[in-house]
Amino acid sequence: MVFFDLNIPYSEASPSDKATRIKLATMAMELGYSGVAYNRTIKGIMSDRDRCSIPLPTLSSLLKLSPSLSSSVYFHRDLLGVPRASPFRQYKRLTVCADSPSHAQALNSGNPILKTYDLVSVRPLSQSVFDQACEKLEVDIIAIDFSEKLPFRLKLPMVKAAIQRGVYFEITYSNLIADVQARRQMIANAKLLVDWTRGKNLILSSAALTVYELRGPYDVANLSFLLGLSLERAKAAVSKNCRTLITKALRKKQFHKEAIKVEMISSGERVESDKPWSSDLFKWDPISSGEGDLLLEDLAKSFTASSDNAKAIDFTSIIGSLPSHGFQVNDLISGAEVASKSRDNSKTVNFVDKATALPVSRDGGLEQHSRLDIPKRVSEAPSKQEIFGNRNCQVLYSSGDTTKVLSDAVEIRGFPATIKAETSGPSQSTLNFIRTQTHDLQAQNCVNNSRLHVNLPNKNVIDNSDVVLDSARHVDSKEVTFTPSEVRDLHAVNEEYNLSSNLAPEAIGDLMDEDFTKQEATLPLNNFVLHEKFMEKEQLEEPGHDGLDPLVLTGQASSQESNAIRVEDNPSVAKCEPADGTTEDQKHGKTDAEYNHLKLAQSTPGKSKAKRRIPHQALLLPLKRRLGSSPFKKQPRKSKRKTKLV
């Protein structure tokens, strides 16, 4: 949540203006706002003199006024939930008072004067100008002075047209505070607009002439309760709407056709002279992110970038740290136990428009704990007790259809799940899954991929050996078919398969988590906790996101068998860091774009039981939130935290 006050009046004429303006900016900053816009109002014909000449106060001037600024700012930001590090932004805004259509003509997209300001608004003083402003003038904001009798009538179709175009209406609150007479007039007038817009495309700003009229963001939001705005919408009017407005306006200004950013080549030099405040501001202080003048789009980008980074870091670092992390074995079974960790594989698949069928057979990953002295496994898992064998093996066997291998970015994360498997029961699981792939892989993914590939061969070898060693265990094949209707659809399939001997039940938990995201690869961390209790079940975790019904599980019971599945719950496992092997398959088969088939073939001699349940919703919940979110919000941050936790 960031709060803005997009109307701090600026007037060239009065000499005391500068001091007042600095005071206002200081105060706004202290109250927890993240940005202000200095508003210059002009009347009559626009001339070249009206080019933007608003000097932005520097941080030093603010500090001079209030030496303890930072502590106060932090205090309020913490209370408001604004990130401390977010920079304080200043914008330049022009308001044109237009009383005739001819004046309003100046507000067109070709006008170079308008381009010197960040935001452009119009104050209509007649009916025709108001209509024009709603329908076609090239402005960001329609600022109506509600404290006087309106010189025109608000018309619903016009208001709707304006909302359609994305023009914002501004309501200023300083008159509400300052003057009893104006208050009456204002509430009466503004109520109509609020009713019609229902809080959409509405911003609240101060237009405070003195610091006594400036109020904190929540106070402002509550004040609009008088206008009939619900608190939630009012908050949006102070924060979200403003942000959207700024984003949009700046995009219009700086981007060619709102898509291509145009920058000076010598950007560093130039930007500083353009925006003198930023340099000082950012050199100074703790408040700033230190990345220089971040425009809002950049901010959004950096958010996403940072979140990507975080993920990337997770991958590599976690891989390294995997063994050390909590591998805890329950001593429940004294016999030969193999605590195997199965990784939960989370795959982020970038979709290609075309569907590809990818059969992958995976060894369910068995990590063996050498602790229990299992000869075969021990040999594989060298000296350490805590080394787990690598489980992510991808044996790709091409089913009949799979032909081509295309670039497919699959990131698989293994989660440490502690599983006790008997030595005697070798488990091999074959997974066939078909997924859709996307062409655009992001650079980071590629990096990950390369690393993974390097790692893979060894693993495969090992796994293969396991496979060979293991008697074929058989197969409980399941098809999981899900259709991700939304782009970000997370699909976690948890499969635990188990070796069948009843005497020594083994549980191998394999959690597969597949995350399909079209855009950026956001990798969900899966929290996976196995229950200590003895269960004969197969757990399928299917968090359907966004209320979609992603999974249709059709358990094709092949030879169903006694699955004695023991899942053991290590509380500590929850704390384990997600181990991840990131592996990438690049295979392109044919498939439906929308379907992912996950086949897990397990052979287990014995009894078969398959049950589903969705355990640990709470743990999965963060994933959901993360996936569903737009990158703009706090989510990246949150997710970062989450990764740490996990």
Added chain:
Amino acid sequence: MVGFKNRYMVVEVNLNPNRDLGTDDPIIITPYNITKAIKDNILVNFGECGLASSAGSFQVKYVNHITKLCIIRASREAYQKVWSAITMVRSIGNVPVVINLLDLSGSIRACKNAALKCEESKFEQQKLVVGASLSADVSKQMQDSLEKIKMLEH
């Protein structure tokens, strides 16, 4: 059946938003003068009925004149009115002030926690502004008021 509920607001009174004054306070805020200022405002903005409907629960529970923090209680039905009135307070006595809400909570316990936190950081700020010359007397008063917050009920 829903019982009667209160809302507790932790507000800060900014006596010197214009920063043209020294460190001396132009007025010492007390529960009395704050109550009066707010009630006057409720009367102006919401009339007799508004005042009467909020008066049942409205109370300034706590005022700290060092950190300028107050706790104000209002009924849940009327708290938005009271809050708006607080927002629109322009002066206490003859001194122009700005009152700013810091926290809003539904129980006195949550309110106490928030208030203690705010007190702490406000006092830190205070120390920063005044410098090292904070008298023992002030510290003592501060301790007393913290105790007072802890003692608050309802």
